[in-house]
Amino acid sequence: MPYMETTKDTSLVKFMFVDVDPNRCIGCGICELACSFEKTGNKAFNPLKSRIRVLRIPPAFNLAISCRLCEDPPCVRACPRGALRQSENGPIVVNKDKCNGCGWCIKACDFGSITIDPDEKIAIVCDLCERRKGIGVFPGRKIANQACIEWCPEEAIELVSRERLAQKARELTLIKLLSSSRKPE
Incomplete structure (x- = not known):
């Protein structure tokens, strides 16, 4: 790993x-x-x-x-659609089918490391x-x-x-x- x-x-x-x-x-x-x-x-x-x-x-x-790969990521908890999850290796994974680009994860991130893709209108974060x-x-x-x-x-x-x-x-x-x-x- x-x-x-x-x-x-x-x-x-x-x-x-x-x-x-x-x-x-x-x-x-x-x-x-x-x-x-x-x-x-x-x-x-x-x-x-x-x-x-x-x-x-x-x-x-x-x-x-x-992304700082928080141990209990607030971005994951903040997503009302359950579109974000933390993989077993640590990186946050965005489910493109569930994400609607609402931005709650962006507001929850203490480091400002999540943004919205300008074309797809979904959350993007370092993997x-x-x-x-x-x-x-x-x-x-x-x-x-x-x-x-x-x-x-x-x-x-x-x-x-x-x-x-x-x-x-x-x-x-x-x-x-x-x-x-x-x-x-």
């Missing part, structure tokens, strides 16, 4: 999700284009069809946002490029099953678990504390 991380206790499995390092993201939008190209079956570069969104706050803050699982990559390209990770020129996007994300936050906090405690000589 490629989108899960197993701990020493093999009964504990953790969902992996797309995470972006804001210190490395330059806001270029290539992740949006790669995602939309993947999701349209290699027919269009349209950021409105992307499952990852670049948030730009001028002058210098950029961050791409994607970690489920269709690409197990395919080969072009020679010379980094290996990634997720289009956004594969094509990010700054390597700012990675697949992480919640535990790894928390560990990274603790490490950054420690670095900031240590650097601020040093007195200039």
Whole structure:
């Protein structure tokens, strides 16, 4: 199961999700284009069809946002038609036949990672490029099953678990504390 991380206790499995390092993201939008190209079956570069969104706050803050694979996803609970469910691997699955594009899932998402497809008028959300699982990559390209990770020129996007994300936050906090405690000589 490629989108899960197993701990020493093999009964504990953790969902992996797309995470972006804001210190490395330059806001270029290539992740949006790669995602939309993947999701349209290699027919269009349209950021409105992307499952990852670049948030730009001028002058210098950029961050791409994607589904965080919540353990008890509020988007699934909010859907009045039962069109969303969480797969056993973690990604949210949208039943196109049940979804009417009402937008309740969008309002329920704490991360703003669900949108409505402009053509189909149904909810779209990152599925970690489920269709690409197990395919080969072009020679010379980094290996990634997720289009956004594969094509990010700054390597700012990675697949992480919640535990790894928390560990990274603790490490950054420690670095900031240590650097601020040093007195200039």
